[in-house]
Structures are given as C-alpha cells and as structure tokens.
Amino acid sequence: MTDGERGGAPLWDRPARSREVTGRGCIQKSVIRAVTPGVGAAYSRVPACHQGRLASNLAGADSRQKLGQVMDHIDPPALDALVARLAEGDRSGFPTIFRALWPPILRLCQSLLKNEADALDAAQEAMEKVFTRSSDYDPQRAALPWALAIAAWECRTTLRKRQRRREAPPVEEEGLSELGVSAGETEEQFAQRDLVRAALDALGNLPELDRETLTATFWEEAATTSGATLRKRRERGLERLRTSFRRLYGF
Amino acid sequence: MDSEQLRHIERAARLAYEWGRARRALLGFAPSLLLVALGIVFTTDARWTLVFGFAMFLGGVLLLWYGQEPRRAVLPGLLAGLVPLTLALCAKQMGHVCSGDTCTLVCLPACVLGGGVAGLIVAMVGKRRQRGPGFWLGAAMMALSTGAMGCACVGYSGLIGLALGYAAGSAPVLVLAWLRG
Numbered sequence: 001m002t003d004g005e006r007g008g009a010p011l012w013d014r015p016a017r018s019r020e021v022t023g024r025g026c027i028q029k030s031v032i033r034a035v036t037p038g039v040g041a042a043y044s045r046v047p048a049c050h051q052g053r054l055a056s057n058l059a060g061a062d063s064r065q066k067l068g069q070v071m072d073h074i075d076p077p078a079l080d081a082l083v084a085r086l087a088e089g090d091r092s093g094f095p096t097i098f099r100a101l102w103p104p105i106l107r108l109c110q111s112l113l114k115n116e117a118d119a120l121d122a123a124q125e126a127m128e129k130v131f132t133r134s135s136d137y138d139p140q141r142a143a144l145p146w147a148l149a150i151a152a153w154e155c156r157t158t159l160r161k162r163q164r165r166r167e168a169p170p171v172e173e174e175g176l177s178e179l180g181v182s183a184g185e186t187e188e189q190f191a192q193r194d195l196v197r198a199a200l201d202a203l204g205n206l207p208e209l210d211r212e213t214l215t216a217t218f219w220e221e222a223a224t225t226s227g228a229t230l231r232k233r234r235e236r237g238l239e240r241l242r243t244s245f246r247r248l249y250g251f
Numbered sequence: 252m253d254s255e256q257l258r259h260i261e262r263a264a265r266l267a268y269e270w271g272r273a274r275r276a277l278l279g280f281a282p283s284l285l286l287v288a289l290g291i292v293f294t295t296d297a298r299w300t301l302v303f304g305f306a307m308f309l310g311g312v313l314l315l316w317y318g319q320e321p322r323r324a325v326l327p328g329l330l331a332g333l334v335p336l337t338l339a340l341c342a343k344q345m346g347h348v349c350s351g352d353t354c355t356l357v358c359l360p361a362c363v364l365g366g367g368v369a370g371l372i373v374a375m376v377g378k379r380r381q382r383g384p385g386f387w388l389g390a391a392m393m394a395l396s397t398g399a400m401g402c403a404c405v406g407y408s409g410l411i412g413l414a415l416g417y418a419a420g421s422a423p424v425l426v427l428a429w430l431r432g
Contacts, residue, residue, distance in 0.1 A: 086268075089318015094268070098261050124260050131264045132271035135318075 074100045076144060083146075084139035102127060104144065105151040112155040112196065122158040126151035145216035149208065152215055156200040163197070202245040210237035269316075276315035283308055283329065286336070290400040293340045299403030307332070307396035314389045320382060324389030331372040331390065332397025335365025335413055339401030362402040362409045366416025369394045373417075374424035391417065 074082075079100050082093035105126050109119040130147045137146065203211055213233040287304030291297045311329065314321040342361035347354045373390040380386075395417060402409035 089272070089322060091268075094265060095261070098264055102257070102260070124263065127260060127264045128267035131268035134268060135272050135275050 076142060080139065080143045083134060083137050083143040086134050087137040087139070098127070098131075101130065101144070101147050105130075105147060108148055108151050109155050109158075112152065112200070113158060118158055118162065122154050123151065125158075126154040129154060141212065142216065145212045148215045149212040152200065152211065153204060156197075156204050159197050159200065198245070199241075202241055205244045206237065206240055209233070210240055213237045214241060272316045272318065273312075276312045280308065280311045280315055280325070283311055286333075286397070287400065290336065290340070294343060294401065294404055296404060300400045303396050303399040303403060307393065307400065310389075310392050310396055314393070320385030321389035323380075323382065324386045325393055327373055327376040328390035328393025329397055331369035331376075332394040334368045334372070335362055335394075335398030335416070336401040338362070338365040339398070339404060339409065343401070343404045356405065358402075358405040359408055359412050362398070362405070363412040363416040365398055365402070366395075366413040366418075367420035368416075369398060370417035370420025370422070371424065372420075374421035378424055378428050391421075 074096065079097065082097050082100075086093055086097060102123070106119065106123040109123040109126065110116065113119045113122060126147075130150050133150065137143065203214060206214070210233075213230065214237045216230075217234050217237075284304075287300065287308065290300040290304060294300045307329075311325050314325050338361040339358060342357040345357055347356045349355075373387075373394055376382075377386050377390065395414060398413050398417075399410055402413045405412075
C-alpha cells in the first residue's frame with residue numbers, strides 16, 4: 001500500500017500532533033501500517049482504536065485517575081535538563097523525573113502488552129533500566145523518547161517471555177471475557193497482537209537511535225522534537241524497519 | 252495502583268540508579284588497579300602500597316559514584332599523583348646519591364618534589380576550569396593517595412614530605428586566585 005492509497009502525506013511528513021490519532025491504539029495501527037504495507041488489507045479489518053479502548057478498559061478509570069495524581073507535567077526541555085543533571089550525579093531531580101516518566105512508560109506498556117499485571121511489571125523493569133542506564137544518557141538526545149525506547153524494548157522482552165511460556169492466550173482470553181470483548185473481536189485481537197509483536201521484533205533489531213526516533217514518531221507523547229533532522233532520521237529508521245520486517249517475515 | 256506501590260517502585264528505581272552508578276564507577280576505575288600492581292612490583296614494602304592503593308581505588312570509585320564536581324577530580328588527581336609515585340619509585344630503585352664523603356637518600360626529596368608538582372597540576376586544572384571545593388578535596392585525596400603508594404617506602408617522613416610538597420605546590424595558585432577574587 002502506498003502513501004497515496006492510505007491517503008494524506010507520508011507519515012513522517014505529518015506533524016506529530018495532527019496525525020490520524022485519536023488513541024494510543026491508533027498510533028500502534030500507524031506503526032503496523034508503516035512497517036507492513038503488505039499486510040495492510042488484513043490489518044484494515046481491525047476496528048479503529050480497538051487497542052486503545054482495550055488498554056483503557058484494562059487500566060480502568062480509577063487507576064488512571066490515581067496515575068493522574070502522581071503525574072508531573074514537565075516541559076520536555078526541562079525533563080532533558082533534569083535527566084542530564086541526574087546523569088552527572090545531581091540526585092535532587094530524581095523524584096520529579098520519576099513522576100514525569102512513570103505515567104507515559106506505564107501507558108506505553110499497557111498499550112503494548114494489554115495486560116495490566118504484565119504492563120506493571122514491565123513498566124517497573126523499564127523504570128529500573130532507565131535509571132540504571134541514566135548515567136549513560138546523552139544530553140544531546142531527548143529524554144522521553146530515550147526512556148520510551150528502553151520501555152518498548154522491555155515490553156518486547158516481556159512479550160517474548162510470554163510467548164515462550166505460552167501464557168499469553170489463556171490470560172488474554174480470560175482478560176477479554178472479563179472486559180466483555182466479543183469472540184469476533186478476540187480473533188482480530190490475536191491477529192493484531194501478532195502484528196504488534198512482529199513489529200516490535202523488527203523494531204528490536206534496529207540500532208538504538210532508530211528505535212528512539214521511531215518511538216518518538218509513533219507515540220504521541222514522545223514526539224518532543226521536530227525539524228529536518230528528525231524527519232530524515234524517521235525516513236531512515238522506517239526504511240530500516242521495513243527491511244528488518246521483510247527479512248524476518250518475508251513481506 | 253496505590254501510592255505505596257508507587258513509592259516501592261520509586262525506591263527500586265532509586266536503588267537501580269545508585270547500583271548502576273556504582274557498577275559503572277567500579278568498572279571505569281578498575282584499570283587503576285594496574286597502578287597498584289606496578290607499585291607493588293617496584294616497592295620493597297608492599298603492605299603500605301596495598302593500603303594506599305586500596306584507599307586510592309576506594310576513593311576513586313566513591314568520587315565517580317557520587318558524581319558532579321568530585322567526579323571531575325578523579326582523572327586530574329590520579330594523573331597528578333602519578334608524578335610523586337613515579338619519582339618515589341625511581342628514587343627507591345636508585346637508593347642513595349653520594350657526593351664526596353656524604354651519601355643521601357633521594358626518596359624524601361623525590362616525594363617533596365613530586366608532591367609539589369602534583370599540587371601545582373591540580374591547582375592549575377582547578378583554577379582553569381573554575382572548580383569548587385568538591386573538586387579540590389577530591390583531587391587532593393586522589394593525588395595524595397596515589398603518590399603515597401610510592402612515598403610510603405621511606406615511612407612517615409615520605410608521607411609528610413608528600414603532603415607538604417602538595418600544599419606548597421598548590422598554595423601559590425590558590426592564593427593568586429583568591430587575591431584576584
């Protein structure tokens with residue numbers, strides 16, 4: 001499927017805030033579309049924003065409200081500066097950074113894993129990895145995409161573990177039935193989950209900078225930078241992602 | 252998710268942060284153990300070299316783990332400390348110098364001279380980069396513990412000579428900087 005067929009400008013030329021995005025599930029849909037133009041027809045059967053709805057159901061209004069209470073709204077440049085100072089050893093900004101990073105990382109894990117318990121575990125692991133590696137943080141890069149790239153990698157690891165232990169289908173079926181998701185939707189959910197997993201696998205094979213750039217591109221809250229450099233990086237990252245996907249899955 | 256659970260996650264993240272820094276500091280400063288090994292090879296009394304070598308390593312790791320100003324003192328302090336260490340080890344190999352009827356040990360003068368040069372190096376770096384007290388203290392600790400690995404060969408006099416030389420070397424630059432505001 002070409003960009004023209006999808007309608008509108010190529011994904012990397014659209015401003016981050018004005019993409020066809022109404023929920024995080026749709027952002028994932030954009031990931032799949034961008035990565036797998038060849039499987040667009042199969043994917044188009046998946047209801048729009050399905051994952052976003054599911055993630056919202058899983059998170060629950062109560063927990064979202066509680067998360068809102070602990071979230072620090074902080075400008076991306078201020079966050080970058082705080083993380084850079086933390087990398088230097090200035091611990092005074094630690095609580096602020098934690099409160100700023102936790103909600104987006106948890107939401108990312110919820111949208112990728114679609115299981116509250118797994119998402120919590122993965123988000124906690126991701127936070128620990130972010131802070132373990134914070135001394136390696138490069139101040140030239142944006143902090144939020146950097147942290148989300150680590151979280152996405154952690155979610156990929158969790159998905160793989162889940163796949164290996166064959167835990168995913170029973171847990172998800174149980175979770176979906178509890179949430180009242182119909183049987184027809186479940187099949188599509190499985191197909192979508194497989195595609196997301198495949199896309200994440202392909203994403204995992206890319207260099208860290210590409211992963212960061214693509215995470216910033218597809219998760220709205222991470223899109224903190226703009227300009228020609230980011231556009232070129234996106235183009236290169238997407239091309240490599242497509243190549244990686246084709247190599248892994250043959251289309 | 253309640254706030255207690257979130258606090259637990261924050262504590263775990265903080266622990267991970269500190270552990271990450273500690274591991275990085277340990278790995279980053281591990282090559283300095285080669286210096287301790289060299290000191291042990293060339294000195295006659297390995298105990299003191301071991302003691303000061305351990306102090307140097309521990310101090311360096313702590314400074315690197317802590318970060319900020321003290322972290323930046325590690326490399327200049329270590330390099331400056333190499334001067335008295337090298338001079339003292341060379342002097343120890345040389346033994347003594349005889350002129351006419353009198354023979355003198357060169358170890359003590361080597362330590363004083365090395366300490367002076369080390370103090371001068373640290374002071375110049377600190378002044379040029381406009382560092383604060385954390386840098387001065389950290390660099391002094393690193394330079395003195397590194398130099399002491401070699402200067403301990405002549406006992407307390409070597410250590411005192413090293414410290415006095417260091418003070419004498421760094422004082423002029425510090426006084427000048429203080430006078431200029």
